[in-house]
Amino acid sequence: MLELVSQMFSYGFLNRALLVGTLVALCAALLGVSLVLKRYSMIGDGLSHVGFGALSVAMAMQLAPLAVAAPVVVLAAFLLLRISENSRIKGDAAIALIASSSLAIGVIVTSLTSGMNTDVYGYLFGSILAMGAGDVAASVVLSAAVLVLFVLFYNKIFAITFDEAFAQATGVNARGYNLLIALLTAVTIVVGMRIMGAMLISSLIIFPALTAMRVCRSFKGVVITSALVSVVCFFCGMVASFAFSTPAGASIVVANLSAFLLFALVGALRGKLPG
Amino acid sequence: MALISCKGVSLRYENRLAVEDASFEIEAGDYVCIVGENGSGKSTLLKGLLGLKSPDAGSISYGDGLEQRMIGYLPQQTVVQKDFPASVYEVVLSGCLNRRGMRPFYSPAERQIAGRNIERLSIGGLRKKSYRDLSGGQQQRVLLARALCATEKLLLLDEPVTGLDPVVTAELYALIRQLNREGVTVVMVSHDIVCAVHNAGKILHMGTGVLFYGRAEDYPDSEVGRRFLGGDHHA
Ligand SMILES: Nc1ncnc2c1ncn2[C@@H]1O[C@H](COP(=O)(O)OP(=O)(O)OP(=O)(O)O)[C@@H](O)[C@H]1O
Ligand SMILES: [Mg+2]
Numbered sequence: 270m271l272e273l274v275s276q277m278f279s280y281g282f283l284n285r286a287l288l289v290g291t292l293v294a295l296c297a298a299l300l301g302v303s304l305v306l307k308r309y310s311m312i313g314d315g316l317s318h319v320g321f322g323a324l325s326v327a328m329a330m331q332l333a334p335l336a337v338a339a340p341v342v343v344l345a346a347f348l349l350l351r352i353s354e355n356s357r358i359k360g361d362a363a364i365a366l367i368a369s370s371s372l373a374i375g376v377i378v379t380s381l382t383s384g385m386n387t388d389v390y391g392y393l394f395g396s397i398l399a400m401g402a403g404d405v406a407a408s409v410v411l412s413a414a415v416l417v418l419f420v421l422f423y424n425k426i427f428a429i430t431f432d433e434a435f436a437q438a439t440g441v442n443a444r445g446y447n448l449l450i451a452l453l454t455a456v457t458i459v460v461g462m463r464i465m466g467a468m469l470i471s472s473l474i475i476f477p478a479l480t481a482m483r484v485c486r487s488f489k490g491v492v493i494t495s496a497l498v499s500v501v502c503f504f505c506g507m508v509a510s511f512a513f514s515t516p517a518g519a520s521i522v523v524a525n526l527s528a529f530l531l532f533a534l535v536g537a538l539r540g541k542l543p544g
Numbered sequence: 545m546a547l548i549s550c551k552g553v554s555l556r557y558e559n560r561l562a563v564e565d566a567s568f569e570i571e572a573g574d575y576v577c578i579v580g581e582n583g584s585g586k587s588t589l590l591k592g593l594l595g596l597k598s599p600d601a602g603s604i605s606y607g608d609g610l611e612q613r614m615i616g617y618l619p620q621q622t623v624v625q626k627d628f629p630a631s632v633y634e635v636v637l638s639g640c641l642n643r644r645g646m647r648p649f650y651s652p653a654e655r656q657i658a659g660r661n662i663e664r665l666s667i668g669g670l671r672k673k674s675y676r677d678l679s680g681g682q683q684q685r686v687l688l689a690r691a692l693c694a695t696e697k698l699l700l701l702d703e704p705v706t707g708l709d710p711v712v713t714a715e716l717y718a719l720i721r722q723l724n725r726e727g728v729t730v731v732m733v734s735h736d737i738v739c740a741v742h743n744a745g746k747i748l749h750m751g752t753g754v755l756f757y758g759r760a761e762d763y764p765d766s767e768v769g770r771r772f773l774g775g776d777h778h779a
Contacts, residue, residue, distance in 0.1 A: 306628060421648045428638045431628055432619065438594040439642035439694055440613035486674035487631035 277511050285405050286397035290503050292412035293461035298477040298499035299419050300454050302492050303430045305478040312349045314471040315364040316458045319345040321467035322371030324392045329382040339459045346455035395466030395518030408460045415453050465518040476525035483536035502528050545607035547572045552602035555592050562588040564753045572608050575724045577744035578733045584750045586733045590700050613642040616691030618701040627676045632686050639693025661689040681712035701732040
């Protein structure tokens with residue numbers, strides 16, 4: 270096991286993937302707590318599909334993938350947030366529409382130009398080879414920003430997540446913070462999508478929060494646990510992917526699923542036991 | 545100077561008028577009960593008083609050193625909150641948010657305020673428990689403690705007893721009356737009209753406009769009061 274891990278660290282591209290992935294996993298988990306509790310998890314899913322569409326179009330037009338995808342996904346985040354704010358049920362349907370439309374456009378554009386090659390497969394299901402030095406720099410800056418903002422605004426994020434009307438009544442700019450969270454989510458998705466793939470990145474946002482909520486009783490507990498769970502699952506998924514030559518993104522999702530089942534079991538057992 | 549004075553306030557959603565030309569004053573120490581049929585604009589009026597909705601006509605002004613963000617608010621519960629993983633202490637402490645301004649973390653003084661209000665509503669035993677594991681009545685107490693952290697002056701309550709059993713309802717009313725005696729001004733939306741007449745000092749009857757505003761004793765004899773209270777108040 271140890272040998273395996275040290276072997277992993279000897280590959281430069283794997284090091285980069287591990288670093289970027291760990292940071293993305295951390296950010297996704299923190300943002301995920303707020304998104305899941307606000308019933309906004311669909312936004313993460315919608316954004317990743319939009320990201321895929323943007324990446325495919327960028328590739329077809331031979332533009333830099335990140336430079337195109339980032340602004341498009343950020344714009345989509347604002348749009349989706351607006352839709353969800355106005356009415357929840359209709360918002361759900363609208364997000365599904367936008368998501369599948371972007372996916373369809375992406376697929377058509379690629380089939381008309383390059384065809385379904387390994388690059389497209391990488392966008393859909395992730396590739397640890399995708400990380401260049403630029404991605405590393407971008408993800409370090411991004412994660413630092415997410416972490417600092419999250420810690421500084423932790424109490425406000427709690428208040429807004431728990432009860433937006435009350436937070437607003439006490440002078441918090443709830444809309445502003447919602448936009449901030451949507452923005453950070455968009456950037457996290459764009460960076461994380463390269464490793465996890467457009468189809469799987471949203472699980473990185475949703476799973477850790479849900480897992481932590483099985484056992485934790487306080488908000489702080491949920492936040493810390495989901496961050497830990499996310500990073501640990503990411504690492505286990507990467508090791509498993511290396512050991513069994515399975516795709517990285519899918520292995521990480523399965524690691525998250527295992528953690529979720531384990532925590533659900535613990536939660537259920539604890540509910541049964543007195544005290 | 546009144547604590548809150550509304551002059552010709554109108555509030556609308558897109559093209560529908562929810563509150564029309566409401567004028568009234570709330571004095572410090574009042575206990576005002578807002579009554580009226582469903583959709584008569586009660587919740588909307590509260591949102592106006594809180595500054596969540598700005599008036600489309602007229603003005604709402606605060607006196608007596610009251611600031612808008614220093615109002616305690618007990619909203620109607622949303623679905624999200626019911627299964628929210630947060631400890632009672634975290635929820636109550638979040639009521640101190642308005643005291644903080646731009647400072648990122650709570651000070652010991654604010655933690656003390658939260659602790660004091662937890663004791664005040666006798667939920668000390670629940671402090672570490674999760675909000676989602678509480679009964680409806682306990683949850684309302686927690687939210688009331690949170691509202692008290694935000695204010696010493698004015699509490700706005702939107703149907704605080706909905707879904708509570710008669711015993712807990714009576715307890716909550718007693719608690720609110722107690723807070724009012726301690727000097728907190730209370731404005732409460734309630735459908736429990738008989739109880740409102742007994743508890744409150746003043747009644748504000750909404751029907752898009754203000755149909756009645758005055759002392760609770762006078763309400764049963766007023767025309768709208770007679771109609772709204774129905775046959776059971778002929779004494
Ligand atoms: N978010 C909204 N968008 C559009 N119209 C709204 C909105 N909220 C309320 N209304 C409308 O405004 C009017 C007043 O609503 P309000 O919620 O203030 O009534 P209420 O007196 O609190 O009713 P209830 O006793 O049922 O709580 C209603 O006709 C309602 O349909
Ligand atoms: Mg209402």
